[in-house]
Every structure is written in structure tokens, then in C-alpha cells.
Amino acid sequence: MSEATREIEELTEASYEFGFSTDLDTDVAPPGLDEEIVRLISAKKDEPEWLLEWRLKAFEAWQAMEEPDWAKLDIMPIDYQAISYWAAPKQKPVLDSMDDVDPEIRDMFDKLGIPLHEQKMLSNVAVDAIVDSVSVTTTFKATLAEAGVIFCSFSEAVQDYPELVREHLGSVVPVRDNYFAALNSAVFSDGSFCYIPKGVRCPMELSTYFRINSQNTGQFERTLIVAEDDSHVSYLEGCTAPQRDENQLHAAVVELVAKDRAEIKYSTVQNWYPGDENGVGGIYNFVTKRGRAHADAKISWTQVETGSAITWKYPSVILQGDRAVGEFYSVALSSKRQQADTGTKMIHIGKDTTSSIISKGISAGNGQNTYRGLVKVMRSAENARNYTQCDSLLLGKDCGAHTIPYIEVKNPGAQIEHEASTSTVGEDQLYYCRQRGMTEEDAMSMIVNGFCREVFNELPMEFAVEAQRLLSVSLEGSVG
Amino acid sequence: MTIHPDPSSEARLGALDRIGEIGYPTKRDEAWRHAPHRALGELTFGPPVAPGIGVPAELDNQIPVLEGPRVVVVNGSVDASLSNLAGLDGLRLSSLAEVLAERPEQVAAHFEQGDSGIADVFVALNVAYGADGAVVQVADGVVLDVPIHIVDVGLPAAAQNATCTGVLIDIGVGSSATVIETRVGAGSEFGGSNIRTTIALADDSTLEHVLLQDVPSVQVHLSRVDVTQRAGSVFKARSFNLGAAYGRIAYNVQLAGTGAHADLSGLFFGFGDQTLDQQVNVVHAAAGCTSRQTYRGVLDEESTGVFNGGIDVRPGADGTDAVQSNDNLLLSDRAAINTQPRLEILADEVACKHGATVGQLDETALYYLRSRGIAADEARRLLINGFADQAVDDVGIETVRAWIIHRLGHDHA
Amino acid sequence: MLHVENLTAAIGDKPILKGVDLDIGEGEVHAIMGPNGSGKSTFAHALAGRDGYEIGGVATLDGSDLLEMTPEQRAAAGVFMGFQYPVEIPGVNNMYFLRTALNSVRKARGETEVGARDFLAVAKQAMELVEMKQDFLDRAVNAGFSGGEKKRNEILQMAVMEPRLAVLDETDSGLDIDALRIIASGVNALRGPDRSMIVITHYQRLLDYIKPDFVHVLVNGKIVQSGDHTLALHLEDHGYADFVNHDLDDAPEKPLTGAPS
Structure with missing residues (x-):
């Protein structure tokens, strides 16, 4: 190991000071899943007994469950016994300069307009980027600590704030919630923990921080965000840059708890590798995301999904407290052979609860896009309100759009409105733009971005700009 | 489920085998999610039997x-004394049993299982x-x-509480007709009627098909209407689902010819x-429908209430224009509505829209009526009637609207 | 400047334009009048390059062959089409659209792109021309606009794009008298020695406000008579009956698909 590399490694280690690192021997468990593996994971992470018990309970539940039947998904069977459920965190090879980065990825970075220093961090190019990251991290750490906000890796939270984790883990997504949530609960590797104390408005978008540090979080990620009374946090996961991973199956769980009058805004930009033209090698992304909103609390999910071979996720809100608010804004793009089955569930329990759903599905190439959503109004939910709008855009002859909303209402005071439409980019719209001098591709990109406007408006500014570009880049070659 | 064998023809014998293969639906079947599965299981089927009680x-x-042609079916058999089977110019009206005996080839389609076999046990x-x-x-x-009026009367017998009736409607090229199907019954015993209507609309034909479901509130009613539309045909379906403990009306409309129009x-x-x-x-299976x-x-x-409505646009059905809406009023805090408006689009160049609403009476409208001196109860009823009657307005025949x-x-509001 | 010779257009095997000849000089305004279905809009689209027609003959602008070009290349060459049914583009900001259009054209011509601030100044001026308020630019392109607003938006775009040749297709249709006045004064303000215009209309009314140098009558896919503005007055009094063959069997032109009805 050269001196320079050693230095970089030290710096890299330093960057994990705040979290995101565990001190384990490098080893990989043999493929397969049984109780021993669950125990091994827990032991490797030096977890308390209650958490091991919790994992074992989840494992037991998972064994008894059946894999969902994939209504609209055409999926290759997954061999759960062929996956290795434990690998010590690996350092990615550190590259000397951007010249060593896959030119395809570099090209994508440029198209997306990602700043150079972030490009370097994303591709693990060392030097100034890392130095920069250290200083950024340090600044963040100080600012967050001052506000009393806890933001650390899940493993660290288990060690340092066991009572907080124990109180909330599985409180929104129970271990037996669904097949993948059960699997995740049994074997989750790591993830993030975020705690906002009473009355605190998190002093920064956690997005920027997260973006720099969230790489390689693993296959079974676990996120828990707890916002105490009157607090506020905005969180962004993922990134517009293309992400590749050797693990095909990703089954994450995200739990949000918004106590009285708290507000959590959770934004996702997902650009996992979608596979090649034939859909080979793409990521299967099966995510369970759910929030519980107490009285006067608000949970808002925004997602831009352009990646993965298969996406299966329904970020949901349990509107438990009176006057709680749930929102879901989504753009999902399926091109090539991609299949997206996504939507939301809004469960109205409290009085005067409101929810709104804006879903924009875009199908191109051979893509199949399904909106599947549930709005459920329980008897107790006096005066509940929901507004849902699902729009689908079809680009081409071989793609499909499916809209499958379920509306179940048991309270006469509810007012529920669902609207959906399916359309194509009109020849006349393209012609109009071209008559004004734009190329067909520019025109297409402008029209599609216009279609998604209401959702992009919900993203933090800099990501909205990137998300627009991401959409345009993802649609390249879909015109005509 | 109790099954008595009898069927004579091959197709019908095949269907008997199919019953066992499919089995009864469960809550996991989308189309039967909200059905009373236990009650369905208590229905007993077999060849027609004599009614348990007389026709009221x-x-x-x-x-x-309604004046004119009428077929009355009692417990799955045509009652000639109550019917008027005299045809009109261009209309041939018969009992299914008669056609099966004399010219079965004309009703073969009704009994065929299709390529993939029958999927629905009923x-x-x-x-x-x-x-x-x-x-x-x-x-x-x-x-x-x-x-043309087709009346089905279900009178459950102790030995066998469920009846099956078949209705076939064939409308020739360029013709138009109106068929009213009324489903009633009597008695306070549990039972059910299972009625299947097969409709074939030839090129440029028009049918208004009104379905009035008003069986006793202790019974189960299962209606299934399969429609095939050829080019330029128009199908107007008007259903009024009013009676039964569980009243189910299912339409499966195939738009198989260019430019066909279905209005349900x-x-x-x-x-x-x-x-x-x-x-x-x-199902939009052809272009321009x-x-x-x-x-x-x-x-x-x-x-x-349950509404599970689908628009299914098949590849190649370009130029499809489909709109769907389901609006609901909940009047009680123990009532419930489950609505699922589905869109499945596999074609280019389509314009599809659907919408669903659930609400209660508009407070402002109530207030407005009351401010004009109308009592609260009366105002409420006026508004409910106004909401419901918009569906009634679609029916072409005055006598039926009045009914x-x-x-x-x-x-008498 | 514009030279059109024996221009034909057909949809499938159905001929619509049956050989149109037209020459337009610098700064001239030509009106094309004709009954419904005579091919007026098709003529406009043939110049702007809409897909779906079989085109024959010659059309050059400043010597360049228009028929070889894509719609955007024609726009860069200076052709501006005022649509009879301006298209709605939901979610796309009107100002952003216009700036993208202007810069696309400038880029194609090798000119520098216009920055946001300079553009705003240009747009403001153009808005005054058509008596539009600021919020007009903040709305989505034509989405939810009234008929009059859509047409004013077309003239606003024309003012910003500064075309060599403006083709205004039934710009007066569906307008009340106030909107007509605003649009006509906008068009008149944009007349100049370097800009030629083709004003397509069914009615003479518009020509009270926009005085053409020449009037052509298009019937059944051919120009059957040309003259000065008095020809329009003649049409006002006598209608098209003098020109229409009794075998006129062309179907009326339909609005573009997807246009608001």
C-alpha cells in the first residue's frame, strides 16, 4: 500500500467518525438464511438481547409467510437461499482521478449537472473531495449537535440510544407486516436513525448530508425517523446519479413517527441500475415505507423513481391523530423492460384527517407502470378528506399503464375524490414546440417535465433541477 | 355448495367438471373481495325444481x-302461462329450453367455455x-x-335454494331494440338466483338493456352479463341494483369491432x-371505440356498496376514448363503500379518464333548501333523490323510469 | 422572399392542395381567404412542416428549400406559424417555453443565447403589445387560457421570435371585437420592411384592421383569384359563391387532434 493510499484510507476512516462504520473483521457469511445466520448478524453487530429476539421473531414470521403473487409484475423467482446475508462493510476501491471512473457514469454525471466535488465523492475518487467531505461532516455534526438532533447509523443508535430504538422500531411497520418487511426485520444490515427533539426545527435539510454519506448502505436497509412534538425535519435519500450494486434484491424498511404537530418531509430520488435493454441485471427494489402521524402532524412523501428493474413500494401514512395530514407525490418512470408497481396507502383513523395523492406515471419502451393505492377511511375518521390524482403518460406502443386505486370508506362524513387520466404526448404538442424552434427531443423532455411539475415542486430546489435532468436523460432514445 | 348432476350436452357436462376445478371464490379474489363468502357457500344448485311457493x-x-313481448321465468323454467312469446316482425322470442331442443347450434356460444375455460364458478x-x-x-x-320484457322470479325451494337462468340476446346488423330484465322473487327463505345474459351486437346495431334487480332482501342475486360488440354497434346498459342481501351485477363488455360504443x-x-x-x-379490443x-x-x-370497474385497453386499440366515474353518497355512519376504478392501458393514442368520489349531502345545498322554507328531512330527501334520479334519467322508457x-x-316524497 | 410554386399536399391519396403558386416580397402582407375546407390551414401547415402530408412542388424562403427542413429548422429559418388552435402544454411555464424557443432558434442560427434578465425585458415589451399582465407568463402554456388569451399568446410569441415570415392561421376565429382589435394592433406593430406575413382568414372582418397588400382566394386547393384589398370587400358582399365549384366535396378541416374543443 502506497503512502498516498494509506493517507486516503485514514481520511476515509475519519469520515466515518460520525457513524456509518462498524469495526468488524472482514468476512462474508455463506449463502443461505437460517436462524444461525440471524444470530450471527446480531452477534457481529454486538446487539442487545432484545434486538436479537426481535430479529428471530421476524425470521419466524417470514418463514411462515408466502411471497406475494406479483399481480402486475413479471418477475424471475428469487432464490433467498442463494443470497449472502452478511458481509462486512467493504471499502470501495479508491480511484486516483475522475479519469478512472467508468466513462458511461461520467457522462451521466455531466448530463445531470452534478458538481465535480460531489461526482468525486459519489465515485469514490479521493483527494480533495474526501477532505471536503470531512470538513462538511464536521460542520454538520456541530450544527446538528447544537440543535439536539441525533443523526447516526442505525447500528450506532442501537448502541447509544437503545431505549429510543426499542420504543419505535417496528412500531409503524410490524415485523409481520409483509414478506419483505419481515425479511428485512430479520436480517437488516444497517441504515439511518434520526431523532428530532421536541420543538426543534432541524437546522438543515438532511438531504445534502445524506447524499454524501449514504453510499453502500447495503441490501437490507433500515431507517427510523422520530420527530417529537412540534418538531420539523426534511430528509432526502438516494441520488440522481446512477447506482449500481452487485446485490440484485433490495428490501428496505423506512419507519417515520411524527408526534403531535411534528412534520416530516421525506424525499426519495431512486436511480438504481434498471438492467440492460433486455432487463438483465437490474435491481429488484422492494421497499416498505410507512409513517404514523399523530395529532396535527404532517407526513409528506415525495419520490422520483427512474431506476431499478422492478420497483415495488407504497410509501404510506397512518393518519392516527386528529387533523393529521398525509401527502404523497410521485413520479415513476418505466422504460426499457422496467416494471414499477408503486403508490401509497392513506389510512384515516383520526378525525378531520386529510390526505392528498399526486401520482405521475410515465411508461416508455417496454416499461410497465402501475399505480396501486389504497385510501381507507375507518369509522372513527369523522370528516376525513382525500384528494387523489393519478396521471399516466404513455410514450410508445409497447408500454403499459395501469391504475388500480382502492377506496374503502366506512364513515359518511368522508369526502373522497379520485381522478385519473391516461394520455400520450400529443403529436400536436410536439409539432407546436418544434414550430417554435425546439428539437423533438427537447420538446419531448419539456412536455414530460411539465407533466411532472406538481411533483418536482415538492422536491428541495437543487434536487428538483437534477430530477428534471434525470428524467430527460432517462428518456433519451424514447422519442419517435 | 351442493351439486346435483344432470346436464345433457357435452359443454354443460364440461362446465360441471369445471366447477370442481375452480372452486368457490375467496376474499383474495379481487372480483369477490366484498362478497358474503359463507352465504355463497350455502347456495344449493341443480337442475330446475318446482318452486317452494307459488308465484305471487x-x-x-x-x-x-309493459305491453308486448314478455318471458317470465320461474325458478329457472319458463312459465308459458305468464309469458307472451308471440314474436313481432323481425323478432323471434323463444324459451331457451325450446331452442336447446330444436336448434341448439343457435345458442352454442352461450355455453362455450372459451379458450382458457370458464374462470367464474357461478x-x-x-x-x-x-x-x-x-x-x-x-x-x-x-x-x-x-x-321486450324478461322477468325472472326466484322462489327458493327447501331442497334446492338456488336457481339458474340463461338469457341470450342477438341483435342483427343495423337493428335496434330495448330489453328490460327484471329480477324479483318472493318468500322469506334464504336462496339465490344466478342469471347469465349473453348479448351479441352485430355491426351497427343498438341495444338498450335495462336490468332491474329487486329480489327479496334475504336472498342472494348474481347477475352476469357478457357482451360482444361488433363494429359501429351501440350498447346502453342501465342497471338498478336495489334488492337482495347480496346483489351482484357484473358486466363484461368486449368492444371487438371498430368504432363500437358502450355506455353503461x-x-x-x-x-x-x-x-x-x-x-x-x-375491454377495448378494437381501434376507435x-x-x-x-x-x-x-x-x-x-x-x-362495491364498485369494481375496469377499463382494459388492449394493444392495438388505438384511438380509444374511455371515461369512467363512480360517485357515492354515504348516508349513515354504519354504511360503507368500497370503490376501485381500474385503468389498464396497453395501447398508444388513448384518452382514458376515471374518477370516483365519496361524500355526503352538500351542507350548503341543504342550508339553501331550508332557507327557502323546506324542512330539513324533506330537503335531505330532495337532495338524495336528485343524486339518484340522475341515473334514472338515462332510461329510455317512461314506464320503467316511473317504476x-x-x-x-x-x-311520494 | 417566399417563393411557392405548384405546391401540393395530400393526406393519403386525398389531395388537399392542388398546385398553389405564390410569391411574397420583402415586407408584404398577403391575405389568403377561402371557404371552409378549401385548404387554407393545410397551406399554413405545409409551410411550417407538419407531419402527415404528402407534399409536392416548391417552397423556398430566401432561396432555401423549406420542404427539406424539419419544423424546427424552418423556425430557425424564420418561419413563424400562428396556430388556429394553439396547443396546451400543462405544467410547462409560458415564459420558460418562450425563452427555450427563442434560444433554440438563436442557437440554431449560431447566435448567442439570451439570458434570463434580457429575456424578461424583451417579454415585457411584447406583453405590452398584446395588453397582457405579468402573471400571463407564469402560467402553463395555453393551459386553461380563454380563446382570446391563446391568440394573444401567439402574437406575444411572434413578437419575441421576430420571424422573417409570419403565417397567421385564422387568428381572428373565436375572438370578440376587443380581442380582435388588440391582436390586430399587435400584428400591425410588428409589420416591417424585413418581415412578411400571410394572414389566413375566412372573414373579411380581420382585414379591416390588418390591411393586406394582396388578397388571394383559395378554393378547392387552388388560388383562383388574386388582387388588392378590394377583393376582400367584394367577398364580403358576394361570398365565395362566385369561386366555388359546385363539386366542392372537401370535408371541412378538423382542428388538430387534442386541441381543446
Whole structure:
């Protein structure tokens, strides 16, 4: 190991000071899943007994469950016994300069307009980027600590704030919630923990921080965000840059708890590798995301999904407290052979609860896009309100759009409105733009971005700009 | 489920085998999610049996009284004494049993299982046991201005509480007709009727098909209407799902010819612990077709409404224009509505829209009426009637509209 | 400047334009009048390059062959089409659209792109021309606009794009008298020695406000008479009956698909 590399490694280690690192021997468990593996994971992470018990309970539940039947998904069977459920965190090879980065990825970075220093961090190019990251991290750490906000890796939270984790883990997504949530609960590797104390408005978008540090979080990620009374946090996961991973199956769980009058805004930009033209090698992304909103609390999910071979996720809100608010804004793009089955569930329990759903599905190439959503109004939910709008855009002859909303209402005071439409980019719209001098591709990109406007408006500014570009880049070659 | 063998023909025997293969639906079957599975399991099917009780003398008080051709089916067998089978110019009206005996090839399509076999167990039961009913054949180029009335009366017998009836409607090229199907019954015993209607619309033909479901509130009613539309044909379906403990009306419309138009509307109005279930699937299999689905639900007391409506646009069905809406009023805090408007689009160049609403009476409108001196109860009723009656307005025949309004109690509001 | 010779257009095997000849000089305004279905809009689209027509003959602008070009290349060459049914583009900001259009054209011509601030100044001026308020630019392109607003938006775009040749297709249709006045004064303000215009209309009314140098009558896919503005007055009094063959069997032109009805 050269001196320079050693230095970089030290710096890299330093960057994990705040979290995101565990001190384990490098080893990989043999493929397969049984109780021993669950125990091994827990032991490797030096977890308390209650958490091991919790994992074992989840494992037991998972064994008894059946894999969902994939209504609209055409999926290759997954061999759960062929996956290795434990690998010590690996350092990615550190590259000397951007010249060593896959030119395809570099090209994508440029198209997306990602700043150079972030490009370097994303591709693990060392030097100034890392130095920069250290200083950024340090600044963040100080600012967050001052506000009393806890933001650390899940493993660290288990060690340092066991009572907080124990109180909330599985409180929104129970271990037996669904097949993948059960699997995740049994074997989750790591993830993030975020705690906002009473009355605190998190002093920064956690997005920027997260973006720099969230790489390689693993296959079974676990996120828990707890916002105490009157607090506020905005969180962004993922990134517009293309992400590749050797693990095909990703089954994450995200739990949000918004106590009285708290507000959590959770934004996702997902650009996992979608596979090649034939859909080979793409990521299967099966995510369970759910929030519980107490009285006067608000949970808002925004997602831009352009990646993965298969996406299966329904970020949901349990509107438990009176006057709680749930929102879901989504753009999902399926091109090539991609299949997206996504939507939301809004469960109205409290009085005067409101929810709104804006879903924009875009199908191109051979893509199949399904909106599947549930709005459920329980008897107790006096005066509940929901507004849902699902729009689908079809680009081409071989793609499909499916809209499958379920509306179940048991309270006469509810007012529920669902609207959906399916359309194509009109020849006349393209012609109009071209008559004004734009190329067909520019025109297409402008029209599609216009279609998604209401959702992009919900993203933090800099990501909205990137998300627009991401959409345009993802649609390249879909015109005509 | 109790099954008695009998069927004579091969197709019907095949259906009997199919029953066992499919089995009864469960809560996991989308189309049967909200059905009373236990009650369905208690239905007993077999070849037609004599009614447990006689046809009520006041049958005409229970149904709209229309002059002209009429078929009355009692417990799965045509009652010639109550029917008027005399044809008109261009119209041949027969009992299904007669056609099966004399010219079975003309009704073969009704009994065929299709390429992938029958998927719905109640269709299989109907194919196996529904050996009688009504056959309406309208020749090419005929405009019938007299409606044809098909009345099904279910009178559960102790030995076998469920009946099967088959109805076939063939409309010739360029012809038009109106068919009213009224489903009633009597008695306070549990039982059910399983009625399957097969409709074939030739090129440029038009059919208005009105379905009035008003069986006793202790019974189960299962209606299934399969429609195939050729080029340029127009199908207007008007359903009123009013009776039964569980009343189910399912349409499966295939738009198989260019430029066909399907316009389905309906009202379900529930009281007590009724569950009223509408299952509508419109398949756009040809280019340039249009479809409309407009359903209204009013749910009072502990009733439950279900609307599961699909627009299914197949590859190549370019130029599809499809709109669907389901608007619901919940009048009680124990009533429930489950609505699922589906869109499945696999073609380019389509314009599809759907919408669903659930709400209660507009407080402002109530206030407005009251400020004009109308008592609160009266104002409430006016608004409910106004909501429901918009579905009634779609019915072409005055006598039928009057019957529905009367049945809803809206005429003496 | 514009030279059109024996221009034909057909949809499938159905001929619509049956050989149109037209020459337009610098700064001239030509009106093309004709009954419904005579091919007026098709002529406009043939110049702007809409897909779906079989085109024959010659059309050059400043010597360049228009028929070889894509719609955007024609726009860069200076052709501006005022649509009879301006298209709605939901979610796309009107100002952003216009700036993208202007810069696309400038880029194609090798000119520098216009920055946001400079553009705003240009747009403001253009808005005054058509008596539009600021919020007009903040709305989505034509989405939810009234008929009059859509047409004013077309003239606003024309003012910003500064075309060599403006083709205004039934710009007066569906307008009340106030909107007509605003649009006409906008068009008149944009007349100049370097800009030629083709004003397509069914009615003479518009020509009270926009005085053409020449009037052509298009019937059944051919120009059957040309003259000065008095020809329009003649049409006002006598209608098209003098020109229409009794075998006129062309179907009326339909609005573009997807246009608001």
C-alpha cells in the first residue's frame, strides 16, 4: 500500500467518525438464511438481547409467510437461499482521478449537472473531495449537535440510544407486516436513525448530508425517523446519479413517527441500475415505507423513481391523530423492460384527517407502470378528506399503464375524490414546440417535465433541477 | 355448495367438471373481495325444481308492466302461462329450453367455455344448470320500438335454494331494440338466483338493456352479463341494483369491432345490511371505440356498496376514448363503500379518464333548501333523490323510469 | 422572399392542395381567404412542416428549400406559424417555453443565447403589445387560457421570435371585437420592411384592421383569384359563391387532434 493510499484510507476512516462504520473483521457469511445466520448478524453487530429476539421473531414470521403473487409484475423467482446475508462493510476501491471512473457514469454525471466535488465523492475518487467531505461532516455534526438532533447509523443508535430504538422500531411497520418487511426485520444490515427533539426545527435539510454519506448502505436497509412534538425535519435519500450494486434484491424498511404537530418531509430520488435493454441485471427494489402521524402532524412523501428493474413500494401514512395530514407525490418512470408497481396507502383513523395523492406515471419502451393505492377511511375518521390524482403518460406502443386505486370508506362524513387520466404526448404538442424552434427531443423532455411539475415542486430546489435532468436523460432514445 | 348432476350436452357436462376445478371464490379474489363468502357457500344448485311457493298473484305489482313481448321465468323454467312469446316482425322470442331442443347450434356460444375455460364458478354453474330462460333474436335491419320484457322470479325451494337462468340476446346488423330484465322473487327463505345474459351486437346495431334487480332482501342475486360488440354497434346498459342481501351485477363488455360504443350507467341504493356489488369490465379490443361508465351509489343504514370497474385497453386499440366515474353518497355512519376504478392501458393514442368520489349531502345545498322554507328531512330527501334520479334519467322508457322512481319511494316524497 | 410554386399536399391519396403558386416580397402582407375546407390551414401547415402530408412542388424562403427542413429548422429559418388552435402544454411555464424557443432558434442560427434578465425585458415589451399582465407568463402554456388569451399568446410569441415570415392561421376565429382589435394592433406593430406575413382568414372582418397588400382566394386547393384589398370587400358582399365549384366535396378541416374543443 502506497503512502498516498494509506493517507486516503485514514481520511476515509475519519469520515466515518460520525457513524456509518462498524469495526468488524472482514468476512462474508455463506449463502443461505437460517436462524444461525440471524444470530450471527446480531452477534457481529454486538446487539442487545432484545434486538436479537426481535430479529428471530421476524425470521419466524417470514418463514411462515408466502411471497406475494406479483399481480402486475413479471418477475424471475428469487432464490433467498442463494443470497449472502452478511458481509462486512467493504471499502470501495479508491480511484486516483475522475479519469478512472467508468466513462458511461461520467457522462451521466455531466448530463445531470452534478458538481465535480460531489461526482468525486459519489465515485469514490479521493483527494480533495474526501477532505471536503470531512470538513462538511464536521460542520454538520456541530450544527446538528447544537440543535439536539441525533443523526447516526442505525447500528450506532442501537448502541447509544437503545431505549429510543426499542420504543419505535417496528412500531409503524410490524415485523409481520409483509414478506419483505419481515425479511428485512430479520436480517437488516444497517441504515439511518434520526431523532428530532421536541420543538426543534432541524437546522438543515438532511438531504445534502445524506447524499454524501449514504453510499453502500447495503441490501437490507433500515431507517427510523422520530420527530417529537412540534418538531420539523426534511430528509432526502438516494441520488440522481446512477447506482449500481452487485446485490440484485433490495428490501428496505423506512419507519417515520411524527408526534403531535411534528412534520416530516421525506424525499426519495431512486436511480438504481434498471438492467440492460433486455432487463438483465437490474435491481429488484422492494421497499416498505410507512409513517404514523399523530395529532396535527404532517407526513409528506415525495419520490422520483427512474431506476431499478422492478420497483415495488407504497410509501404510506397512518393518519392516527386528529387533523393529521398525509401527502404523497410521485413520479415513476418505466422504460426499457422496467416494471414499477408503486403508490401509497392513506389510512384515516383520526378525525378531520386529510390526505392528498399526486401520482405521475410515465411508461416508455417496454416499461410497465402501475399505480396501486389504497385510501381507507375507518369509522372513527369523522370528516376525513382525500384528494387523489393519478396521471399516466404513455410514450410508445409497447408500454403499459395501469391504475388500480382502492377506496374503502366506512364513515359518511368522508369526502373522497379520485381522478385519473391516461394520455400520450400529443403529436400536436410536439409539432407546436418544434414550430417554435425546439428539437423533438427537447420538446419531448419539456412536455414530460411539465407533466411532472406538481411533483418536482415538492422536491428541495437543487434536487428538483437534477430530477428534471434525470428524467430527460432517462428518456433519451424514447422519442419517435 | 351442493351439486346435483344432470346436464345433457357435452359443454354443460364440461362446465360441471369445471366447477370442481375452480372452486368457490375467496376474499383474495379481487372480483369477490366484498362478497358474503359463507352465504355463497350455502347456495344449493341443480337442475330446475318446482318452486317452494307459488308465484305471487300480485306479480304485476312487483314489476313494471309493459305491453308486448314478455318471458317470465320461474325458478329457472319458463312459465308459458305468464309469458307472451308471440314474436313481432323481425323478432323471434323463444324459451331457451325450446331452442336447446330444436336448434341448439343457435345458442352454442352461450355455453362455450372459451379458450382458457370458464374462470367464474357461478358462470360454470349457470352453464351446467341454466337450461332454460329466454332467447331474443332480432333479424337484420329491424327497428323494434316495443320493449321486450324478461322477468325472472326466484322462489327458493327447501331442497334446492338456488336457481339458474340463461338469457341470450342477438341483435342483427343495423337493428335496434330495448330489453328490460327484471329480477324479483318472493318468500322469506334464504336462496339465490344466478342469471347469465349473453348479448351479441352485430355491426351497427343498438341495444338498450335495462336490468332491474329487486329480489327479496334475504336472498342472494348474481347477475352476469357478457357482451360482444361488433363494429359501429351501440350498447346502453342501465342497471338498478336495489334488492337482495347480496346483489351482484357484473358486466363484461368486449368492444371487438371498430368504432363500437358502450355506455353503461347504474344506480345502487342500499338499506339494512345489504351489500350491493357492481363489477364492470370494458375491454377495448378494437381501434376507435368509446366507452362510458357512470355509476352512482347511495348507501344508508348498515349497507355496503362495491364498485369494481375496469377499463382494459388492449394493444392495438388505438384511438380509444374511455371515461369512467363512480360517485357515492354515504348516508349513515354504519354504511360503507368500497370503490376501485381500474385503468389498464396497453395501447398508444388513448384518452382514458376515471374518477370516483365519496361524500355526503352538500351542507350548503341543504342550508339553501331550508332557507327557502323546506324542512330539513324533506330537503335531505330532495337532495338524495336528485343524486339518484340522475341515473334514472338515462332510461329510455317512461314506464320503467316511473317504476324505479316509485320503487325508490321518490314519487311520494 | 417566399417563393411557392405548384405546391401540393395530400393526406393519403386525398389531395388537399392542388398546385398553389405564390410569391411574397420583402415586407408584404398577403391575405389568403377561402371557404371552409378549401385548404387554407393545410397551406399554413405545409409551410411550417407538419407531419402527415404528402407534399409536392416548391417552397423556398430566401432561396432555401423549406420542404427539406424539419419544423424546427424552418423556425430557425424564420418561419413563424400562428396556430388556429394553439396547443396546451400543462405544467410547462409560458415564459420558460418562450425563452427555450427563442434560444433554440438563436442557437440554431449560431447566435448567442439570451439570458434570463434580457429575456424578461424583451417579454415585457411584447406583453405590452398584446395588453397582457405579468402573471400571463407564469402560467402553463395555453393551459386553461380563454380563446382570446391563446391568440394573444401567439402574437406575444411572434413578437419575441421576430420571424422573417409570419403565417397567421385564422387568428381572428373565436375572438370578440376587443380581442380582435388588440391582436390586430399587435400584428400591425410588428409589420416591417424585413418581415412578411400571410394572414389566413375566412372573414373579411380581420382585414379591416390588418390591411393586406394582396388578397388571394383559395378554393378547392387552388388560388383562383388574386388582387388588392378590394377583393376582400367584394367577398364580403358576394361570398365565395362566385369561386366555388359546385363539386366542392372537401370535408371541412378538423382542428388538430387534442386541441381543446
